[in-house]
Amino acid sequence: MLEINNLHVKLEEEDKVILKGVNLKIGAGEVHAIMGPNGSGKSTLSYVLSGKGGYEVTDGSAILEGAELLDMEPEDRAAAGLFLAFQYPVEIPGVGNMTFLRTAVNAQRKARGEDELSAADFLKIVRAKAKALKIDAEMMKRPVNVGFSGGEKKRNEILQMAMLEPKMCILDETDSGLDVDAMKLVSEGVNALRDAGRSFLVITHYQRLLDHIKPDFVHIMADGRIIKTGGPELALEVENNGYADILAEVV
Amino acid sequence: MAQLQAKQDALTARLAGLTAPKGGFSHDARQAAFARLAQMGLPGRRDEYWRYTDPAMLNAVAPLEADTLRVEVPIFEGKDKLRLVFEDGVFDAAASDDMAMAGIEISLLSQADAQDLHWAKALYGTLEAAGQTPVARPFASLNTAVAHEGLLIRVTGKAPRPIHISYRQKSSTSDAILHHCIKVEAGADLTVLETGISGARSNVVMEADIAAGGKLHHIRPQGRSHGKQLVTHIFARLAAESLFKSFTLSMNGRMTRNEAVIEFTGDDAQAHVAGAAVGDGAFHHDDTVFITHDALRCESRQVFKKVLKNGAVGVFQGKILVKAGAQKTDGYQISQALMLDDDSQFLAKPELEIYADDVVCSHGSTSGAIDEAALFYLRSRGVPMRTAQSLLVLAFLAEAIAEIEDQDLAEDIRARMEDWLSRHQGK
Ligand SMILES: Nc1ncnc2c1ncn2[C@@H]1O[C@H](COP(=O)(O)OP(=O)(O)OP(=O)(O)O)[C@@H](O)[C@H]1O
Ligand SMILES: [Mg+2]
Numbered sequence: 001m002l003e004i005n006n007l008h009v010k011l012e013e014e015d016k017v018i019l020k021g022v023n024l025k026i027g028a029g030e031v032h033a034i035m036g037p038n039g040s041g042k043s044t045l046s047y048v049l050s051g052k053g054g055y056e057v058t059d060g061s062a063i064l065e066g067a068e069l070l071d072m073e074p075e076d077r078a079a080a081g082l083f084l085a086f087q088y089p090v091e092i093p094g095v096g097n098m099t100f101l102r103t104a105v106n107a108q109r110k111a112r113g114e115d116e117l118s119a120a121d122f123l124k125i126v127r128a129k130a131k132a133l134k135i136d137a138e139m140m141k142r143p144v145n146v147g148f149s150g151g152e153k154k155r156n157e158i159l160q161m162a163m164l165e166p167k168m169c170i171l172d173e174t175d176s177g178l179d180v181d182a183m184k185l186v187s188e189g190v191n192a193l194r195d196a197g198r199s200f201l202v203i204t205h206y207q208r209l210l211d212h213i214k215p216d217f218v219h220i221m222a223d224g225r226i227i228k229t230g231g232p233e234l235a236l237e238v239e240n241n242g243y244a245d246i247l248a249e250v251v
Numbered sequence: 252m253a254q255l256q257a258k259q260d261a262l263t264a265r266l267a268g269l270t271a272p273k274g275g276f277s278h279d280a281r282q283a284a285f286a287r288l289a290q291m292g293l294p295g296r297r298d299e300y301w302r303y304t305d306p307a308m309l310n311a312v313a314p315l316e317a318d319t320l321r322v323e324v325p326i327f328e329g330k331d332k333l334r335l336v337f338e339d340g341v342f343d344a345a346a347s348d349d350m351a352m353a354g355i356e357i358s359l360l361s362q363a364d365a366q367d368l369h370w371a372k373a374l375y376g377t378l379e380a381a382g383q384t385p386v387a388r389p390f391a392s393l394n395t396a397v398a399h400e401g402l403l404i405r406v407t408g409k410a411p412r413p414i415h416i417s418y419r420q421k422s423s424t425s426d427a428i429l430h431h432c433i434k435v436e437a438g439a440d441l442t443v444l445e446t447g448i449s450g451a452r453s454n455v456v457m458e459a460d461i462a463a464g465g466k467l468h469h470i471r472p473q474g475r476s477h478g479k480q481l482v483t484h485i486f487a488r489l490a491a492e493s494l495f496k497s498f499t500l501s502m503n504g505r506m507t508r509n510e511a512v513i514e515f516t517g518d519d520a521q522a523h524v525a526g527a528a529v530g531d532g533a534f535h536h537d538d539t540v541f542i543t544h545d546a547l548r549c550e551s552r553q554v555f556k557k558v559l560k561n562g563a564v565g566v567f568q569g570k571i572l573v574k575a576g577a578q579k580t581d582g583y584q585i586s587q588a589l590m591l592d593d594d595s596q597f598l599a600k601p602e603l604e605i606y607a608d609d610v611v612c613s614h615g616s617t618s619g620a621i622d623e624a625a626l627f628y629l630r631s632r633g634v635p636m637r638t639a640q641s642l643l644v645l646a647f648l649a650e651a652i653a654e655i656e657d658q659d660l661a662e663d664i665r666a667r668m669e670d671w672l673s674r675h676q677g678k
Contacts, residue, residue: 050631053623078633090628094646100629103642108633143646144628160632 001199002026002049002168007060009041009048009224018044020224021060026168029196033210034203035235036221037243042203043087045221046170050084051077064168078104079111081167085157085174087203092144097156100144101126105163129162133189150177158189169193170201175209187212207239220246258292261310262389265293268312269428271397275364280376284395287380291387300386303566303598304537308480308506309390314452315505316423317478326472326663327444332415333357335402339420340427340449342400346417354408354439360401360430371403374432378458378486382512386541391484391510394456398430401456405434406441406465413442413468418449420476425450431457435465435493442657443467448474448481455483461493463517468496470660472667475502477533484510485524489549491517498655500664501528501536502671508537515542515549515577525554525654527668530563530595531675537566538586544577544610553584556651558644559595560675567599567616575606582612589647590620641672 002024009019018041026032034042048055049062051074062069069077092100106116117125130140133155145153154174161169171190175183190200190213202213210218210232218234219226220243228234228246238246271281294306308315335357336346342359350357358366376395382388404414416431427450435441439462449455461467473481481504487495501507511524528536542551557565567586588597599616621643629639645668652668655661 052627052631073636074627074630075633075635075639078631084631086628090624092622092625092628092643092646094649095625095629095642100632100634100642103638104629104632104634107635107638111633111635164632 001028001030001065002201003063005061007045007048007062008058009044009055010058012054012056018055018224019048022224022226024219024226026199026201028199030217031194031200031202031213031215033215033218033235034201034221034226035205035218035238040221041224042221043172046084046172046203049077049170050074050082075107076111078164078166079108083161083164083166083169085154085161085169085171087172087176089145089153089157091146093146095144097142097144098126098140101160101163104160108164126163130159132192133159133162133185135159151179151182154178155182155186158186162189162193165193167197168199168201170203172203173205174202175204175206183209184212207235210235222247254295254297255292258295259289261293262288264312265310265393269397272361272399276368276372277360277375281396283380284376284392287383288389288392288396291389291392293389293393300539300568303568303600304508304535309452309454309482309508314424314426314450314480315478317420317451317480318476319420319423326446326667327415327660329659329663330413332413332444334415334417336417336419337400337427337429337449339422339425340400340429340453343419353411354406355410355414355441356405357414358403360403361399363403368403370405370434371432374434374458374460375430378460378488379456379484381514382484382486382541388484388510388512390454390482391456391486394428394430394454394484398428398456401430401432403432404441405436406439407436409440410442413444415444415446418445418447418453418474420448420450423451425452427453427455429453429455431455433457433459433467435459435461435467437462438464440466441468443469444660445469445471446474448476448479451478452480453482457483457485459485459487459495461487461489461495463490464492465490466494468656470498470655470664472500472664473502473504473507475671477503477505479504480506482508484512487511487513487522489513489515489517489520489522491519491546493517493520495522496654496656497524498651498664499526500667501526502667503530503534504536505533506535508539510539511541513540513542513551515544515546515551518547519549520546521550523552523554523654525552525651527556527648527651527664528565529558529668529671529675530560530565532561532563534559534563535566536564538569540569542571542582544571544573544580544582546577548579549577550581551583552654553586554651554654555586556648557588557597558591558647559588559597560591562594564595565597567601569600569614570602570604571612571614573605573607573610573612577607578609580607580610580612582610584614585650586616587647588618589644590618637673637676640676641669644672645669
C-alpha cells in the first residue's frame with residue numbers, strides 16, 4: 001500500500017533536519033502504529049506525506065500504490081486515497097461543516113471520475129455516520145471545528161475519514177483529548193473501516209488506543225528515524241518502561 | 252486660502268457643465284444646497300476626509316470613459332419585485348413596471364412638481380443638509396442641487412414586494428446624478444434592491460427617513476464594471492424602534508466612494524450597514540460611514556469586508572459618535588481586508604467619539620492573508636486549491652453577507668461573489 005524509502009526532510013526556512021532517513025512499508029489491510037518521544041518527527045512525517053508546505057524533501061520517496069506521493073498536490077494525494085486525521089484539527093470560521101464535507105466528498109469523486117453525490121444521498125450517508133460517532137446535527141451546522149471541544153474535533157476527523165473512505169489512513173494522536181467513552185467510539189469508527197484494502201498508520205503515545213485498535217506492527221521513532229519495529233508487545237514495553245531502554249539499546 | 256480657492260474653482264468648473272431644475276417643490280432645498288456648496292467647494296486632496304481617496308475623478312468636469320457591460324447579468328431573479336429602470340441616469344418607463352402598489356406611493360423626481368408631495372418637500376435635501384456637519388460632503392450637496400431624476404417613495408404599510416431600482420449603463424461617457432427620497436411611515440416595512448451601474452460616472456444620493464417602528468432593508472449589488480466612477484451617499488434618520496439594514500456588494504471599479512450617514516433620533520432603534528467589496532487590479536474602493544447616536548438604547552453595526560489583489564486599494568473610514576445622554580448605546584464596527592497578494596493596500600480609520608458613560612462600543616480593523624493552515628486542511632481533504640480559496644474568501648465575507656436578513660437575497664449575493672471569485676482566480 002505505502003512504501004516510504006529513506007525519507008529525509010528539512011524545514012524549508014531553516015537548516016533544521018527533522019526526518020533523517022525514514023523507512024516504512026505498510027501492506028494492504030495492515031495496521032501500523034508509530035510511537036516515539038515528543039519532537040521525534042511523527043507529525044512531520046504525516047504532514048510531509050499529505051503535502052503540507054514548509055518542508056523540503058531532500059532525499060527519499062513515498063509510494064502509494066505505485067504512485068509517488070511526494071510529487072503530488074495535497075488534493076491529489078487525497079484523491080489517490082491518502083487521509084490524515086490531524087493532531088490539531090484546524091478551525092475554519094465561516095465554512096459550514098456540512099458544506100466542507102460535501103465539497104470534499106464530491107471533489108474526490110470528481111477527481112476519480114465518479115459521479116457527484118446528490119444532496120439527498122449525501123445527507124443520508126452523513127447522518128448515519130455522524131450518528132455512529134455521536135456527532136449531533138447541530139455540530140454539523142457549525143463552522144468547521146469552531147467551538148468544538150478537543151474530543152469533538154477528533155470525532156469530526158474520524159467522520160471525515162468515514163465519509164471519504166480513503167485507502168491509507170494516518171491518525172496523528174487521534175486519542176489525545178478523548179475521554180474513555182469517546183476513545184471507544186472513535187476506535188469503533190476506525191475498526192469499522194478496517195478491511196483488506198485499507199491500511200492504517202496510527203501515531204500515538206499510549207498503549208490504551210492500541211487495545212482498541214490492534215496493530216500488526218509497532219514502530220518506535222526517535223530523532224527522525226524509525227529505530228525499532230516489533231509487534232503489539234513493543235507498545236506494552238513502552239507503556240511500562242518508557243523510551244530510555246529502547247533508546248539506549250540503539251545507541 | 253489657496254486651498255479653498257482651488258476647491259471653489261473646481262466647483263465652478265464642475266457646475267459650468269451642469270444644469271439644475273428650475274422652480275418646483277425642491278426649489279428652496281436646491282438653493283440651500285447651492286449655498287452650502289459655495290461655502291465648501293469640491294473636496295481637495297488635502298481634506299482630512301479625503302486623505303485616502305483622491306477625489307480628482309469625481310471632481311473632474313467630465314467622467315473618464317467606462318466600459319459598458321452590454322449584458323448586465325440579472326440578479327434577484329427569483330424574487331417578485333416592482334422594477335424601476337434607469338438607463339444612464341434617465342428613467343426608462345418602457346422597461347419599468349407600473350408604479351402602483353398597495354401601501355406605497357412612488358413618484359419620479361422629475362414629475363413631482365405636478366403633485367403636491369408635502370412629505371417629499373420636507374425630506375428632499377433635509378437629511379443631506381443635516382449630514383454636512385461635522386464633516387462636509389460636497390458631492391451630496393452637489394447632488395441635491397442639480398439632480399433631475401430619482402425616486403420619491405413613501406410607504407405606509409408592509410410593502411407586498413420589494414422595490415427594485417435597476418440601473419443600466421449604455422453610454423461609456425454618461426454622468427448620472429440621481430436623488431432618491433424614501434419615507435417609511437410608522438410601522439411600515441419596505442425592501443429596496445438597488446442593482447447595477449447607472450453611468451460611466453454616477454452620483455447617487457438616498458435620503459431615508461424612517462418613522463417609529465418602520466423598517467427599511469436595502470440591498471445593493473453595485474455592478475461589476477471596471478471603469479466606473481461612483482460616489483454614493485445614504486442619509487438615514489431613525490425614529491424610535493425603527494430598523495435600517497443596508498448591504499452593499501461592490502465588484503471591480505476604478506473609483507468608488509460609498510458614504511453612509513446615519514442618525515438615531517428615537518430610542519431603541521437599530522441600524523446595520525455592511526459591505527463586501529472585491530477588487531482585482533485597478534480598484535479603489537472607499538467605505539465611509541458616520542453613525543450618530545442621539546437616543547437611548549440604539550444599536551448600530553458596521554461590518555465591512557474587502558478582498559484585494561493585484562494592487563487593489565481598499566479604504567474604510569468609520570465613525571461612531573455617541574452624544575451626551577445617548578445611554579445604553581450598543582455600537583459595533585469591524586473592517587477587515589483579505590489580501591490575496593502582497594501588492595494590495597488597505598487603509599482604515601476607525602473612530603469612536605463617546606460622550607455618554609453607559610455605552611458598549613467596540614471596533615476592530617484587520618488586514619491579513621488567506622489562512623494557510625485552513626487552506627492546507629481543505630486541500631488535504633481533496634478540495635482543489637481554487638475551490639478551497641473560494642471557500643475561504645466566502646467565509647471571510649460571510650459576516651458581512653449575514654447582515655442580509657432575507658436568505659434568498661443573501662444566497663444570490665453569495666452566488667455573485669462565487670462567480671466573481673471563479674473569474675478572478677490565479678494571477
Ligand atoms: N514548521 C516547523 N517549524 C519549526 N520547527 C518545526 C516545524 N515542524 C516541526 N518542527 C520541529 O521538528 C521536530 C519534530 O516535530 P513533530 O511535530 O514532527 O514531532 P512529533 O513527534 O509529532 O512530536 P509530538 O509527540 O510532541 O507530537 C520538533 O523539534 C519540532 O519543533
Ligand atoms: Mg505530533
